[in-house]
Amino acid sequence: MGFIDDLKTKYDRWENIKEINKILPLARHIFLLESSFQKLSDSALAAKTAEFKQRLAPPTGRETIDDILIEAFATAREATRRFLKKMPYEEQVLAGVAIHQGKVIEMKSGEGKTITAIMPAYLNALSGQGVHIITTNDYLAQRDAAIVKPVFDFLNLTVGVVTETMKPAERRENYARDITYVTNSEAGFDYLRDNMVMAxxxxxxxxxxxxxxxxxxxxxxxxxxxxxxxxxxxxxAKKNEIFVIFADLANRLEENIDYETDEKFFGVELTPAGQEKLLAMTQGGEEFLRDADFNYQLNLALRAKALYKKNRDYLIEGGEVALVDEFTGRLTPDRRLMEDLHQAIEAKEGVKIKEENLVLAQITYQNFFRLYHQWSGMTGTALTAKDEFREVYDKDIFVVPTRELLKRHDFADIFYLTEESKMKFIASETGRRHRKGQPVLIGSRTGEKADLVFRTSY
Known part of the structure; x- marks a missing residue:
């Protein structure tokens, strides 16, 4: 049985064996170069980068990135072995090829995404047009760049890092490097600012x-x-009194009696009882309820009251409303909600109402990353979102086989009809695990929910 057959047998247990088999022939050729590349001197191996660039460069270079994939991956593997003392193994090579092909890869925690990224990053940096490796925070950008820098330095490619505190000149210098580590927010905002400059x-x-x-x-x-x-x-700015008046009106209306909320679509709607109460409070007649400006301001005040909760969505810091990032839990004091909503929350809380903002530029992550000539993704949990990746981004999911059989058991999700029954289960399961001597980590989206879990469990 040959090398490729050994791999096929190894991966037969994986459901995506058809996708794996499409990449295996490329992987086989990369592995076959392993012994010959190990015999190269440091100078000969490092010289591969200049050779590849020459083969790609017009007008003499007639090859494409795909044409040199096998040799470039073999080069990056050997450089990684020499300078990080880790040879990218079969599964990491499969993942690297899938990344280059524009797929979203699912790679379990601990399987080595940082090492995996070296191979496709090296290959795509050879064009001289730059590679961005996007992380979720500055720490990860700096950490990963520091880990891989010795490899790329040896291969005569430059590595940069862009962080939140950098000035424009520093950002320009780091984006000019062959491979740049940067967070999604910094990359997105730099793109917006670049489209506002005069030169x-x-x-x-x-x-x-x-x-x-x-x-x-x-x-x-x-x-x-x-x-x-x-x-x-x-x-x-609009007069502050308007926001204060409507905040007072909203406070006199009761949820589920005078108005109903739709948290899924972030909406609020008056009930017939609420309309009657408003008529009595305003003494303005039914024309008030048909007035567009009146309804706009009332809707703002009710959304601020019902959908934005203090100590969950925002905190009061130094007499100002500071929003909480729902994904990181961090305060974002410089960020403000648009279309008068932030002012409505300020009126609700009785703090100073700041002027409204004029939007100069905006973009969503969804639209921003579509601007890349090509992008790929890595995560430990892609398969659950495979339909969204296919429908929205036209991206396939490639599940990377684990190096060894997983000892961890991933249980199916459990859904509860009520918050109370869910909390009872959490308390019971936490107690059971604790009695067995197992540490338990409980995650939650908000500090308020974490406190509720703590009080319920203990």
Missing amino acids: DSERVMRGLNFGLIDEVDSILIDEARTPLIIAKLLDQ
Whole structure:
């Protein structure tokens, strides 16, 4: 039985064996170069980068990135072995090829996504047009860049990192490097700012060539339609009294009696009882209920009251409303809700009402990453979102086989009809695990929910 047959037998237990088999022939050729590349001197191996660039460069270079994939992956593997003391194994090579082909890969925690990214990043950086490796926070960007830098330095490619505190000149320098590690938000806002400058020399990015997105389901499914917004304060703001008046009206209306909420679609609707109460409170006649401005302001006040909760969606810090990022739990004091909603919350809380903002530029993550010539993604949980990736982004999921059989058991999700029954289960299961000596980590979306779980469980 040959090498390729050994791999096929190894992966037969995986449901996506057909997709694996499509990549295995490429992987086989990469592995066959292993012994010959190990015999190369350091200088000969490092010289491969210049050779590949020459083979790609017009007018003499007639090859494409795909033509040199096998040799480039073999080069990156050997450089990784020499400088990180880790040889990318079969599954990581399969994942690297799938990434280059534009797929979203599901790779279990601990299987080595950082090492896997080296091979497709190296290959795509050879075009000279840049590679962006997208992470969810500055720490991960800096950590991963530091890990892989020795490999790319040896291969004569430059590595950059863009972080939140950098000035434009520093950003421009780091984006100019062959491979740049940057967060999704920094990349998105830099793109917006680049489209507002008066001269090309003021831009910090040099184009959107190849993007590799870590935790891709979090960024392109959970946060897909989160708008990145650049705005400025308007000189002429609406009078603060209007927001205060409608905040008072909203406070006198009762949820589920005078109005109903739809949290899924983020809406609020008056009930007939609520309309009657408003007529009595305003003494303005039914024309009030048909007035567009009246309904707009009332809807703002009711949404601020019913859908935005203090200590969940925002905190009061220094007499100001500071929004809480629902994905990270961090305060974002410089971010404001648009279309008067932030002012409505300020009126509800009785703090100083700031001027409204004029939107200068905005884009969603969904639209931003579509601007890349090609992008791929990595995550440990892609399969559950396979339909969304296919329908929205036309991306296939490639489930990477684990190096060894998983000892961890992944249970199916459990759904409860009520919050109370869910909390009882959490308390019971936590107690059972604790008595067995097993540590338990309980995650929640908000600090308020975490506190409720704690009180219920203990």
